Amino acid sequence: MSKFEKWIEADHTSKPDSEELDDTDPEGISNLFLDTDPLDTFERTYTLPEGRGEFTMSVVGHKQENGQTLSSTGLTLWRAAEYMNSYLLKRPWSSTGESYNAMELGSGIGFNGILLSKLNVNGSTTLTDGDTDTLENLVENVERNGGGCEVKQLRWGVDKVERVWDMIIASDVIYVPNVVPLLFDVVTAGLSEVGVFVLAYARRNVKFEMVLEEAEKRGMVWSKEETGVDGENVWVFRKGEGLSEIIVKTRTGREIRLGVKLSDTVLKVKNKLGAVEGLVLPDKQILLMKGVTLENEKTLDQYGVVKGTTIFYRLQDHTGN
Numbered sequence: 001m002s003k004f005e006k007w008i009e010a011d012h013t014s015k016p017d018s019e020e021l022d023d024t025d026p027e028g029i030s031n032l033f034l035d036t037d038p039l040d041t042f043e044r045t046y047t048l049p050e051g052r053g054e055f056t057m058s059v060v061g062h063k064q065e066n067g068q069t070l071s072s073t074g075l076t077l078w079r080a081a082e083y084m085n086s087y088l089l090k091r092p093w094s095s096t097g098e099s100y101n102a103m104e105l106g107s108g109i110g111f112n113g114i115l116l117s118k119l120n121v122n123g124s125t126t127l128t129d130g131d132t133d134t135l136e137n138l139v140e141n142v143e144r145n146g147g148g149c150e151v152k153q154l155r156w157g158v159d160k161v162e163r164v165w166d167m168i169i170a171s172d173v174i175y176v177p178n179v180v181p182l183l184f185d186v187v188t189a190g191l192s193e194v195g196v197f198v199l200a201y202a203r204r205n206v207k208f209e210m211v212l213e214e215a216e217k218r219g220m221v222w223s224k225e226e227t228g229v230d231g232e233n234v235w236v237f238r239k240g241e242g243l244s245e246i247i248v249k250t251r252t253g254r255e256i257r258l259g260v261k262l263s264d265t266v267l268k269v270k271n272k273l274g275a276v277e278g279l280v281l282p283d284k285q286i287l288l289m290k291g292v293t294l295e296n297e298k299t300l301d302q303y304g305v306v307k308g309t310t311i312f313y314r315l316q317d318h319t320g321n
Protein backbone atom coordinates (compact mmCIF):
# COMPACT_ATOMS: atom_id res chain seq x y z
CA MET A 1 0.00 0.00 0.00
CA SER A 2 1.22 3.49 -0.85
CA LYS A 3 2.29 5.80 1.93
CA PHE A 4 0.83 8.64 -0.15
CA GLU A 5 -2.85 9.51 -0.34
CA LYS A 6 -4.56 8.41 -3.53
CA TRP A 7 -4.67 11.39 -5.90
CA ILE A 8 -4.56 11.10 -9.66
CA GLU A 9 -3.48 14.18 -11.54
CA ALA A 10 -5.74 13.42 -14.53
CA ASP A 11 -8.82 13.71 -12.27
CA HIS A 12 -7.89 17.30 -11.40
CA THR A 13 -6.12 18.84 -14.35
CA SER A 14 -5.83 18.39 -18.06
CA LYS A 15 -2.69 17.53 -19.93
CA PRO A 16 -0.30 20.13 -21.30
CA ASP A 17 -1.72 21.13 -24.66
CA SER A 18 -0.45 18.58 -27.16
CA GLU A 19 -0.38 21.18 -29.94
CA GLU A 20 2.24 23.05 -28.01
CA LEU A 21 4.38 20.05 -27.20
CA ASP A 22 7.44 18.68 -28.92
CA ASP A 23 5.12 15.84 -29.60
CA THR A 24 6.38 13.13 -31.89
CA ASP A 25 2.97 11.55 -31.61
CA PRO A 26 0.54 14.45 -32.13
CA GLU A 27 -2.39 12.23 -33.04
CA GLY A 28 -1.96 10.06 -29.99
CA ILE A 29 -1.40 6.98 -32.15
CA SER A 30 1.07 5.40 -29.81
CA ASN A 31 -0.53 3.92 -26.79
CA LEU A 32 1.23 2.93 -23.69
CA PHE A 33 -0.79 -0.26 -23.38
CA LEU A 34 0.33 -1.37 -26.84
CA ASP A 35 3.91 -0.54 -26.05
CA THR A 36 5.59 -3.64 -24.70
CA ASP A 37 8.49 -1.56 -23.40
CA PRO A 38 6.90 1.71 -22.22
CA LEU A 39 9.68 2.88 -19.90
CA ASP A 40 12.72 4.93 -20.67
CA THR A 41 15.81 5.85 -18.67
CA PHE A 42 16.82 9.49 -18.86
CA GLU A 43 20.51 9.78 -18.23
CA ARG A 44 22.60 12.96 -18.03
CA THR A 45 26.13 13.59 -16.77
CA TYR A 46 26.75 16.89 -15.02
CA THR A 47 29.99 18.41 -13.73
CA LEU A 48 29.56 19.37 -10.10
CA PRO A 49 31.17 22.59 -8.79
CA GLU A 50 34.40 22.82 -6.77
CA GLY A 51 35.97 19.83 -8.46
CA ARG A 52 33.48 17.49 -6.87
CA GLY A 53 33.58 15.40 -10.01
CA GLU A 54 30.82 14.29 -12.29
CA PHE A 55 27.36 13.17 -11.38
CA THR A 56 25.55 10.87 -13.74
CA MET A 57 21.88 11.07 -13.05
CA SER A 58 19.70 8.24 -14.19
CA VAL A 59 15.96 8.59 -13.77
CA VAL A 60 13.25 6.28 -15.02
CA GLY A 61 9.93 7.33 -16.47
CA HIS A 62 7.65 6.63 -19.37
CA LYS A 63 8.76 7.43 -22.90
CA GLN A 64 8.21 11.08 -23.70
CA GLU A 65 6.16 10.28 -26.80
CA ASN A 66 3.55 8.60 -24.58
CA GLY A 67 3.08 11.73 -22.44
CA GLN A 68 -0.47 12.32 -23.68
CA THR A 69 -1.65 8.84 -22.73
CA LEU A 70 -0.49 8.87 -19.12
CA SER A 71 -2.73 9.40 -16.09
CA SER A 72 -0.17 11.84 -14.75
CA THR A 73 2.19 14.12 -16.60
CA GLY A 74 4.61 13.41 -13.76
CA LEU A 75 5.44 9.98 -15.13
CA THR A 76 7.63 11.31 -17.92
CA LEU A 77 10.11 14.11 -18.58
CA TRP A 78 9.08 17.52 -20.01
CA ARG A 79 11.24 19.96 -21.88
CA ALA A 80 11.39 22.87 -19.41
CA ALA A 81 13.19 20.53 -17.00
CA GLU A 82 16.28 20.75 -19.23
CA TYR A 83 16.28 24.58 -18.96
CA MET A 84 15.95 24.32 -15.19
CA ASN A 85 19.01 22.09 -14.86
CA SER A 86 21.14 24.35 -17.02
CA TYR A 87 20.09 27.28 -14.79
CA LEU A 88 20.74 25.36 -11.55
CA LEU A 89 24.25 24.46 -12.69
CA LYS A 90 25.06 28.14 -13.29
CA ARG A 91 24.09 29.26 -9.80
CA PRO A 92 26.97 29.76 -7.38
CA TRP A 93 27.17 26.67 -5.21
CA SER A 94 29.77 26.04 -2.59
CA SER A 95 30.15 23.20 -0.15
CA THR A 96 30.91 25.72 2.58
CA GLY A 97 28.67 28.59 1.57
CA GLU A 98 25.44 28.49 -0.39
CA SER A 99 22.85 26.32 1.25
CA TYR A 100 19.12 26.37 1.00
CA ASN A 101 16.10 24.75 2.49
CA ALA A 102 14.92 23.92 -0.99
CA MET A 103 11.70 22.40 -2.25
CA GLU A 104 10.43 21.40 -5.67
CA LEU A 105 6.81 21.57 -6.76
CA GLY A 106 5.50 19.05 -9.29
CA SER A 107 8.78 17.09 -9.33
CA GLY A 108 7.56 14.40 -11.73
CA ILE A 109 10.37 11.91 -12.28
CA GLY A 110 12.79 14.04 -10.23
CA PHE A 111 15.02 15.26 -13.07
CA ASN A 112 15.50 18.69 -11.43
CA GLY A 113 15.11 17.98 -7.74
CA ILE A 114 17.68 15.17 -7.76
CA LEU A 115 20.30 17.40 -9.41
CA LEU A 116 19.42 20.21 -6.98
CA SER A 117 20.06 17.90 -4.04
CA LYS A 118 23.56 17.15 -5.39
CA LEU A 119 24.31 20.89 -5.73
CA ASN A 120 22.69 21.98 -2.49
CA VAL A 121 25.02 19.81 -0.41
CA ASN A 122 24.87 21.99 2.69
CA GLY A 123 21.15 22.43 2.68
CA SER A 124 18.12 20.20 2.48
CA THR A 125 16.07 19.36 -0.57
CA THR A 126 12.46 18.19 -0.57
CA LEU A 127 10.80 16.90 -3.72
CA THR A 128 7.02 17.10 -3.90
CA ASP A 129 4.22 16.15 -6.23
CA GLY A 130 0.50 15.54 -5.91
CA ASP A 131 0.05 12.40 -7.95
CA THR A 132 0.39 9.08 -6.11
CA ASP A 133 1.90 7.01 -8.94
CA THR A 134 4.32 9.82 -9.69
CA LEU A 135 5.41 9.96 -6.05
CA GLU A 136 6.06 6.23 -5.93
CA ASN A 137 8.19 6.40 -9.07
CA LEU A 138 9.93 9.48 -7.66
CA VAL A 139 10.92 7.67 -4.47
CA GLU A 140 12.53 4.93 -6.59
CA ASN A 141 14.39 7.50 -8.72
CA VAL A 142 15.73 9.24 -5.63
CA GLU A 143 17.00 5.92 -4.28
CA ARG A 144 18.46 5.01 -7.68
CA ASN A 145 20.59 8.19 -7.47
CA GLY A 146 21.91 7.70 -3.97
CA GLY A 147 19.14 9.36 -1.95
CA GLY A 148 19.82 12.65 -0.22
CA CYS A 149 16.41 14.20 -0.57
CA GLU A 150 13.03 13.80 1.00
CA VAL A 151 9.89 13.05 -1.04
CA LYS A 152 6.55 14.43 0.13
CA GLN A 153 3.04 14.70 -1.20
CA LEU A 154 2.00 18.30 -1.76
CA ARG A 155 -1.20 18.88 -3.70
CA TRP A 156 -1.69 22.53 -4.67
CA GLY A 157 -5.11 23.68 -3.54
CA VAL A 158 -5.48 20.68 -1.20
CA ASP A 159 -2.56 20.39 1.22
CA LYS A 160 -1.59 23.05 3.69
CA VAL A 161 1.93 24.42 3.44
CA GLU A 162 3.45 23.74 6.84
CA ARG A 163 6.74 25.61 6.64
CA VAL A 164 8.76 28.10 4.60
CA TRP A 165 11.59 27.51 2.15
CA ASP A 166 14.54 29.60 0.88
CA MET A 167 14.25 28.19 -2.58
CA ILE A 168 11.27 26.72 -4.43
CA ILE A 169 11.74 25.38 -7.94
CA ALA A 170 9.18 24.16 -10.48
CA SER A 171 9.43 23.14 -14.13
CA ASP A 172 6.70 22.87 -16.69
CA VAL A 173 3.89 23.24 -14.19
CA ILE A 174 2.08 26.04 -16.04
CA TYR A 175 -0.40 24.41 -18.40
CA VAL A 176 -3.87 24.70 -16.84
CA PRO A 177 -5.14 28.26 -16.27
CA ASN A 178 -7.08 27.62 -13.06
CA VAL A 179 -4.12 25.89 -11.44
CA VAL A 180 -1.89 28.99 -11.71
CA PRO A 181 -3.45 30.78 -8.67
CA LEU A 182 -3.26 27.54 -6.63
CA LEU A 183 0.39 27.19 -7.46
CA PHE A 184 1.08 30.79 -6.47
CA ASP A 185 -0.88 30.29 -3.23
CA VAL A 186 1.61 27.55 -2.35
CA VAL A 187 4.55 29.77 -3.32
CA THR A 188 3.21 32.75 -1.35
CA ALA A 189 2.70 30.63 1.75
CA GLY A 190 5.87 28.60 1.37
CA LEU A 191 8.51 31.12 0.33
CA SER A 192 10.56 32.84 3.01
CA GLU A 193 10.80 36.63 2.91
CA VAL A 194 14.23 36.41 1.25
CA GLY A 195 13.54 33.25 -0.74
CA VAL A 196 13.53 32.68 -4.50
CA PHE A 197 10.95 30.88 -6.60
CA VAL A 198 12.59 29.53 -9.75
CA LEU A 199 10.17 28.67 -12.53
CA ALA A 200 11.13 27.00 -15.80
CA TYR A 201 8.34 27.83 -18.20
CA ALA A 202 7.43 25.96 -21.37
CA ARG A 203 4.87 27.50 -23.71
CA ARG A 204 1.61 25.56 -23.30
CA ASN A 205 -1.98 26.75 -23.30
CA VAL A 206 -1.37 29.31 -20.53
CA LYS A 207 0.26 32.57 -21.58
CA PHE A 208 3.19 33.73 -19.50
CA GLU A 209 1.42 37.09 -18.97
CA MET A 210 -1.07 35.23 -16.77
CA VAL A 211 1.79 34.02 -14.58
CA LEU A 212 3.15 37.55 -14.27
CA GLU A 213 -0.32 38.92 -13.40
CA GLU A 214 -0.63 36.33 -10.63
CA ALA A 215 2.81 37.26 -9.29
CA GLU A 216 2.05 40.96 -9.49
CA LYS A 217 -1.20 40.53 -7.53
CA ARG A 218 0.92 39.09 -4.74
CA GLY A 219 3.43 41.93 -4.85
CA MET A 220 6.20 39.70 -6.20
CA VAL A 221 9.08 40.92 -8.33
CA TRP A 222 10.84 38.84 -10.97
CA SER A 223 13.71 38.58 -13.40
CA LYS A 224 14.47 36.41 -16.41
CA GLU A 225 17.50 34.31 -15.59
CA GLU A 226 18.00 31.82 -18.37
CA THR A 227 16.97 32.39 -21.93
CA GLY A 228 15.40 29.47 -23.68
CA VAL A 229 13.91 29.38 -27.14
CA ASP A 230 10.77 31.18 -28.18
CA GLY A 231 9.74 32.77 -24.89
CA GLU A 232 10.51 29.68 -22.85
CA ASN A 233 12.74 30.85 -20.06
CA VAL A 234 13.71 30.35 -16.48
CA TRP A 235 12.30 33.08 -14.26
CA VAL A 236 13.16 33.91 -10.68
CA PHE A 237 10.44 35.42 -8.49
CA ARG A 238 10.98 37.03 -5.10
CA LYS A 239 8.61 38.45 -2.59
CA GLY A 240 8.56 42.18 -3.22
CA GLU A 241 8.17 44.73 -0.53
CA GLY A 242 4.59 43.49 -0.37
CA LEU A 243 1.36 45.28 -1.06
CA SER A 244 0.10 47.87 1.35
CA GLU A 245 -3.55 48.70 1.50
CA ILE A 246 -4.41 52.38 1.20
CA ILE A 247 -7.84 54.00 1.21
CA VAL A 248 -8.98 56.15 -1.66
CA LYS A 249 -11.97 58.33 -0.72
CA THR A 250 -14.15 59.83 -3.41
CA ARG A 251 -16.16 63.06 -3.14
CA THR A 252 -19.35 61.10 -2.43
CA GLY A 253 -17.67 59.42 0.56
CA ARG A 254 -17.10 56.06 -1.16
CA GLU A 255 -14.00 54.34 0.21
CA ILE A 256 -11.93 52.17 -2.10
CA ARG A 257 -9.37 49.87 -0.50
CA LEU A 258 -6.49 49.50 -2.90
CA GLY A 259 -3.42 47.26 -2.69
CA VAL A 260 -0.37 49.25 -3.79
CA LYS A 261 3.38 49.19 -3.47
CA LEU A 262 4.68 52.23 -1.67
CA SER A 263 7.23 52.57 -4.47
CA ASP A 264 4.39 52.89 -7.03
CA THR A 265 4.12 56.19 -8.84
CA VAL A 266 0.96 58.25 -8.49
CA LEU A 267 0.27 57.56 -12.17
CA LYS A 268 0.41 53.82 -11.51
CA VAL A 269 -2.14 54.23 -8.73
CA LYS A 270 -4.40 56.23 -11.05
CA ASN A 271 -4.09 53.50 -13.68
CA LYS A 272 -4.97 50.92 -11.06
CA LEU A 273 -8.00 52.92 -10.02
CA GLY A 274 -9.03 52.97 -13.65
CA ALA A 275 -8.40 49.28 -14.29
CA VAL A 276 -9.52 47.80 -10.99
CA GLU A 277 -12.22 50.20 -9.90
CA GLY A 278 -13.45 51.39 -13.28
CA LEU A 279 -12.83 55.04 -12.43
CA VAL A 280 -12.17 57.56 -15.18
CA LEU A 281 -8.98 57.76 -17.21
CA PRO A 282 -5.85 58.79 -15.27
CA ASP A 283 -5.53 62.12 -17.06
CA LYS A 284 -8.91 63.19 -15.64
CA GLN A 285 -8.08 62.13 -12.07
CA ILE A 286 -6.68 64.22 -9.27
CA LEU A 287 -5.33 62.56 -6.13
CA LEU A 288 -4.90 64.71 -3.03
CA MET A 289 -3.35 64.27 0.35
CA LYS A 290 -3.50 66.89 3.06
CA GLY A 291 -4.74 69.34 0.43
CA VAL A 292 -1.72 68.71 -1.82
CA THR A 293 -2.21 67.45 -5.36
CA LEU A 294 -0.04 64.39 -5.94
CA GLU A 295 2.17 64.57 -9.01
CA ASN A 296 2.04 61.67 -11.45
CA GLU A 297 5.74 60.91 -11.57
CA LYS A 298 6.33 60.94 -7.82
CA THR A 299 6.04 57.77 -5.76
CA LEU A 300 3.69 57.22 -2.84
CA ASP A 301 6.50 56.97 -0.33
CA GLN A 302 7.82 60.34 -1.49
CA TYR A 303 4.56 61.75 -0.12
CA GLY A 304 4.88 59.79 3.11
CA VAL A 305 2.04 57.39 2.23
CA VAL A 306 2.03 54.33 4.47
CA LYS A 307 -0.29 51.36 4.90
CA GLY A 308 -3.77 52.67 5.81
CA THR A 309 -3.20 56.25 4.55
CA THR A 310 -6.30 57.89 3.08
CA ILE A 311 -5.92 59.81 -0.12
CA PHE A 312 -8.70 61.75 -1.81
CA TYR A 313 -9.91 61.30 -5.34
CA ARG A 314 -11.43 64.07 -7.40
CA LEU A 315 -12.21 64.61 -11.02
CA GLN A 316 -10.66 67.54 -12.78
CA ASP A 317 -14.06 69.23 -12.88
CA HIS A 318 -14.20 68.72 -9.06
CA THR A 319 -17.27 66.54 -9.08
CA GLY A 320 -15.66 63.17 -8.24
CA ASN A 321 -17.85 60.11 -8.10
Ligand SMILES: C[S@@+](CC[C@H](N)C(=O)[O-])C[C@H]1O[C@@H](n2cnc3c(N)ncnc32)[C@H](O)[C@@H]1O
Pocket: 009, 012, 013, 016, 072, 073, 074, 075, 076, 077, 078, 079, 080, 081, 105, 106, 107, 108, 109, 111, 129, 130, 131, 134, 154, 155, 156, 157, 170, 171, 172, 173, 179
Ligand atom coordinates in the same frame (compact mmCIF):
# COMPACT_ATOMS: atom_id res chain seq x y z
C1 LIG B 1 4.14 18.50 -16.82
S1 LIG B 1 4.60 17.71 -15.34
C2 LIG B 1 6.22 18.35 -15.05
C3 LIG B 1 7.07 17.38 -14.29
C4 LIG B 1 8.53 17.79 -14.12
N1 LIG B 1 8.63 19.00 -13.34
C5 LIG B 1 9.18 17.97 -15.46
O1 LIG B 1 9.34 19.14 -15.89
O2 LIG B 1 9.51 16.98 -16.11
C6 LIG B 1 3.63 18.52 -14.08
C7 LIG B 1 3.75 17.93 -12.69
O3 LIG B 1 2.92 18.66 -11.80
C8 LIG B 1 2.19 17.74 -10.99
N2 LIG B 1 0.91 18.38 -10.62
C9 LIG B 1 -0.08 18.80 -11.43
N3 LIG B 1 -1.08 19.33 -10.73
C10 LIG B 1 -0.71 19.26 -9.43
C11 LIG B 1 -1.31 19.67 -8.19
N4 LIG B 1 -2.52 20.26 -8.17
N5 LIG B 1 -0.65 19.45 -7.05
C12 LIG B 1 0.58 18.88 -7.07
N6 LIG B 1 1.20 18.46 -8.19
C13 LIG B 1 0.56 18.65 -9.35
C14 LIG B 1 1.98 16.53 -11.87
O4 LIG B 1 1.73 15.35 -11.12
C15 LIG B 1 3.31 16.49 -12.60
O5 LIG B 1 4.27 15.76 -11.91
